[in-house]
Amino acid sequence: xxxxxxxxxxxxxxxxxxxxxxxxxxxxxxxxxxxxxxxxxxxxxxxxxxxxxxxxxxxxxxxxxxxxxxxxxxxxxxxxxxxxxxxxxxxxxxxxxxxxxxxxxxxxxxxxxxxxxxxxxxxxxxxxxxxxxxxxxxxxxxxxxxxxxxx
Amino acid sequence: xxxxxxxxxxxxxxxxxxxxxxxxxxxxxxxxxxxxxxxxxxxxxxxxxxxxxxxxxxxxxxxxxxxxxxxxxxxxxxxxxxxxxxxxxxxxxxxxxxxxxxxxxxxxxxxxxxxxxxx
Numbered sequence: 001x002x003x004x005x006x007x008x009x010x011x012x013x014x015x016x017x018x019x020x021x022x023x024x025x026x027x028x029x030x031x032x033x034x035x036x037x038x039x040x041x042x043x044x045x046x047x048x049x050x051x052x053x054x055x056x057x058x059x060x061x062x063x064x065x066x067x068x069x070x071x072x073x074x075x076x077x078x079x080x081x082x083x084x085x086x087x088x089x090x091x092x093x094x095x096x097x098x099x100x101x102x103x104x105x106x107x108x109x110x111x112x113x114x115x116x117x118x119x120x121x122x123x124x125x126x127x128x129x130x131x132x133x134x135x136x137x138x139x140x141x142x143x144x145x146x147x148x149x150x151x
Numbered sequence: 152x153x154x155x156x157x158x159x160x161x162x163x164x165x166x167x168x169x170x171x172x173x174x175x176x177x178x179x180x181x182x183x184x185x186x187x188x189x190x191x192x193x194x195x196x197x198x199x200x201x202x203x204x205x206x207x208x209x210x211x212x213x214x215x216x217x218x219x220x221x222x223x224x225x226x227x228x229x230x231x232x233x234x235x236x237x238x239x240x241x242x243x244x245x246x247x248x249x250x251x252x253x254x255x256x257x258x259x260x261x262x263x264x265x266x267x268x269x270x
Contacts, residue, residue: 073235
């Protein structure tokens with residue numbers, strides 16, 4: 001019996017829903033989006049003037065997590081690109097903000113999600129984008145191997 | 152009242168998480184997990200209503216905005232995480248779905264505990 005290698009079938013098999021790690025990754029990003037969004041929302045509404053930079057960064061992080069969670073959940077090349085961009089932004093952001101918060105603590109009177117490389121969230125902001133990018137790369141490789149080449 | 156309910160909720164969510172892990176390992180308990188999640192959500196809504204009633208009745212948390220944030224998140228977390236999840240698919244879909252249920256229950260436990268600590 002010949003396996004069904006149609007683009008639709010291959011695309012469906014490479015969405016987050018089709019693997020345990022993909023589903024857990026989407027759930028983890030949803031949790032981070034809710035946690036960072038709620039925290040940033042409260043901080044921005046109630047005491048933004050106390051530490052505008054960290055609170056604005058937390059708000060930005062929440063948006064990145066939301067975009068990543070939605071993009072990882074959706075099938076298709078555009079969604080995959082969006083997810084890779086969001087995860088890349090997150091990784092660069094956590095490295096830059098984490099380093100800045102360690103070497104210039106005065107600029108961060110209160111913690112942001114990415115302060116000290118995400119220590120307030122068990123370093124999940126540092127680990128998750130690496131895991132996510134590896135997962136996306138693995139999915140892309142599997143897709144390339146399964147897809148029939150051009151005739 | 153809400154303190155007792157919070158303790159019951161935390162223990163109950165732990166039980167549902169254990170059930171979900173056992174399903175992802177192969178136990179045929181999908182129906183029990185589904186029922187468990189629905190009951191947990193009902194308990195979370197009841198807890199939130201009681202909490203808001205206490206706030207309206209004059210209760211003063213140290214940080215009202217933070218506490219209210221935890222109340223809202225405690226109600227929204229399970230639906231947000233679990234509505235897109237398929238629990239009846241085959242193989243990886245079912246195992247992954249129940250892994251997400253376990254994760255959602257554990258995170259909700261933490262939110263309920265934080266909610267009580269800020270009350």
